[in-house]
Amino acid sequence: MWDSQVIMMIVKGTGATLYMTLVSTLLAYLLGLPLGIALVVMAPGGLKPNKIVYKILDVVVNIVRSIPFLILLMLVIPFTRWIVGRSYGATATIVPLSLAAAPFVARLVESSLLEVDHGVIEAAQSMGAGTWAIIWKVLLAEARVSLIVGGTIALGTILGYSAMAGVVGGGGLGDIAIQYGYRRYQVDIMIVTVVLLVLLVQILQWIGTKLSKKLDRRITG
Amino acid sequence: MEIHMETMIQIKDVTKTFVGKDNTVEALKGINLEVHKGEIYGIIGMSGAGKSTLVRCLNFLERPTSGTVLIEGKDLSAMKDSELRDTRTQVAMIFQHFNLLMQRTVIDNICFSMEITKTPKKEARDRARELLEIVGLSEKAKAYPAQLSGGQKQRVAIARALATNPKVLLCDEATSALDPTTTKAILALLKEINQKYGITIVIITHEMSVVQEICSHVAIIDEGILAETGRVEEVFQRPKSRAAKKLIIQGEAEPRMEMKGKRCVRIVFSSNSSYEPVIANMILTCKAPVNILLADTRDIGGVAHGQMILQLPEDTDAAEKMIQYLKNRKLEVEELDNYVG
Numbered sequence A: 001m002w003d004s005q006v007i008m009m010i011v012k013g014t015g016a017t018l019y020m021t022l023v024s025t026l027l028a029y030l031l032g033l034p035l036g037i038a039l040v041v042m043a044p045g046g047l048k049p050n051k052i053v054y055k056i057l058d059v060v061v062n063i064v065r066s067i068p069f070l071i072l073l074m075l076v077i078p079f080t081r082w083i084v085g086r087s088y089g090a091t092a093t094i095v096p097l098s099l100a101a102a103p104f105v106a107r108l109v110e111s112s113l114l115e116v117d118h119g120v121i122e123a124a125q126s127m128g129a130g131t132w133a134i135i136w137k138v139l140l141a142e143a144r145v146s147l148i149v150g151g152t153i154a155l156g157t158i159l160g161y162s163a164m165a166g167v168v169g170g171g172g173l174g175d176i177a178i179q180y181g182y183r184r185y186q187v188d189i190m191i192v193t194v195v196l197l198v199l200l201v202q203i204l205q206w207i208g209t210k211l212s213k214k215l216d217r218r219i220t221g
Numbered sequence B: 001m002e003i004h005m006e007t008m009i010q011i012k013d014v015t016k017t018f019v020g021k022d023n024t025v026e027a028l029k030g031i032n033l034e035v036h037k038g039e040i041y042g043i044i045g046m047s048g049a050g051k052s053t054l055v056r057c058l059n060f061l062e063r064p065t066s067g068t069v070l071i072e073g074k075d076l077s078a079m080k081d082s083e084l085r086d087t088r089t090q091v092a093m094i095f096q097h098f099n100l101l102m103q104r105t106v107i108d109n110i111c112f113s114m115e116i117t118k119t120p121k122k123e124a125r126d127r128a129r130e131l132l133e134i135v136g137l138s139e140k141a142k143a144y145p146a147q148l149s150g151g152q153k154q155r156v157a158i159a160r161a162l163a164t165n166p167k168v169l170l171c172d173e174a175t176s177a178l179d180p181t182t183t184k185a186i187l188a189l190l191k192e193i194n195q196k197y198g199i200t201i202v203i204i205t206h207e208m209s210v211v212q213e214i215c216s217h218v219a220i221i222d223e224g225i226l227a228e229t230g231r232v233e234e235v236f237q238r239p240k241s242r243a244a245k246k247l248i249i250q251g252e253a254e255p256r257m258e259m260k261g262k263r264c265v266r267i268v269f270s271s272n273s274s275y276e277p278v279i280a281n282m283i284l285t286c287k288a289p290v291n292i293l294l295a296d297t298r299d300i301g302g303v304a305h306g307q308m309i310l311q312l313p314e315d316t317d318a319a320e321k322m323i324q325y326l327k328n329r330k331l332e333v334e335e336l337d338n339y340v341g
Helices: A004-042 A051-066 A069-075 A077-084 A090-114 A118-126 A131-142 A144-168 A172-182 A187-215 B051-058 B081-088 B106-116 B121-134 B150-162 B180-197 B208-214 B232-237 B242-250 B278-286 B316-328
Strands: B007-019 B024-036 B040-044 B066-071 B091-094 B168-172 B200-205 B217-222 B225-231 B264-269 B291-300 B303-311 B332-336
Touching (some): A004 A144, A004 A172, A004 A187, A051 A090, A069 A077, A069 A090, A090 A144, A118 A131, A131 A144, A144 A172, A144 A187, A172 A187, B007 B051, B007 B200, B024 B051, B040 B051, B040 B180, B040 B208, B051 B168, B051 B200, B091 B150, B106 B121, B150 B168, B150 B180, B180 B200, B200 B208, B208 B232, B217 B242, B225 B232, B225 B242, B232 B291, B242 B303, B264 B316, B278 B316, B316 B332
Parallel strands (some): B040 B200, B091 B168, B168 B200
Antiparallel strands (some): B007 B024
């Protein structure tokens, strides 16, 4: 049964999983990065404190984060249909994946930016830097290592979520594992897909760690 | 000596109250102070006295609860955000923990302040190199802050502060994280900057030695109020307030003597009186012993000033005679009640 057809299917599945993970992560950052920045800037004691907006963002992020991914996936089906035209397959999965990951990314970004030494921010203010200059040149630039580590965590998590979408025909390795391994008791196919998922996470993690180390200037010598 | 009387910084009735959840702290309780152009002004106080809050009010990093600050006659509290940011490029600041950007090289750190003022890149890099030369770190241009010592980091911070040609340099405990030798070198650099470029410097510190080393004027802040202000020599020779006495007499050279409660005097020597063996002569003349509780010499603006705390004999006549003897020698003599060494 390990004919070229099955192998092709697994190769395509790997490609679909990577496609979903990378595009969803990108979109999640497009939403989550500004959200994370806003959470830091508008927080009490932040650069531009805004109690009301902060509280709203904080609550929205918490609500979306507390909805289990599978439920969110189903909840947003009408929205997904409206955007992509259908609710199954890899491209359709990107919609709920990005939406679910965005608040998670926002929290990752928030915690990275909060690590930036307050003294450095104060120094920038003392030089006459405005809010935008501080966001770009101090917060994001100084937190870049932590942001990359966070990005790696996000990639791994989103990859895991993408496999979950297999339950509703989301495409990719998770879909194959569920259809063949779970529904047809083809344990060997399931094992292969799981091994491939593990490998993908390992590779992404390795690249992320390597990159963050390369970009860190705080290490002496 | 008062040649430059033009006012640079004017602090008017500044108060600052921090309101917490269940307590309010009055950090500043009505501060009035004037700093003139070209001065090196020391603001000294114990920790918690309010000095760091005060220096942050000078560039409105902390907005005073009431009162205001004028820089060259311009009222900071009346400024729009953009005007305030422009003013801040003229009132530079250095910090106890240097606050450099850890992910940027030394030269890029110096360029940072010029990026904010939108200086053309090439011009900024040339200026940064010039400044590295001034602070003596030319060979470290490509290094990262993590590879520098504390003294070197503070030099980078000074270069970054000077990049925009400020009129004022605020130093918030700038030498408190440095060892004595490095402290001296940084203070010498600040003095050089003050003399060469005429930049007015305000130094916040808890160490009297820093004030004595380079300041021309000093303000002593204690529990949110100014206890005393004046020229450093005058305050050192004739401290009036309790806070000043505490900072000057106990200073860093805290004497650990068991004797207390008896009659003590503090005498101050200026440079000309230090040639004569005054104490030895006094003992010979009065024929009674004294106990030396503390003695040190400090350099104030290049002139040696010595101070000594003597415990006089219990015999009142002998003690009076000694005080008179010292006064006749034109020394500053001050009786200390309850000197606790």
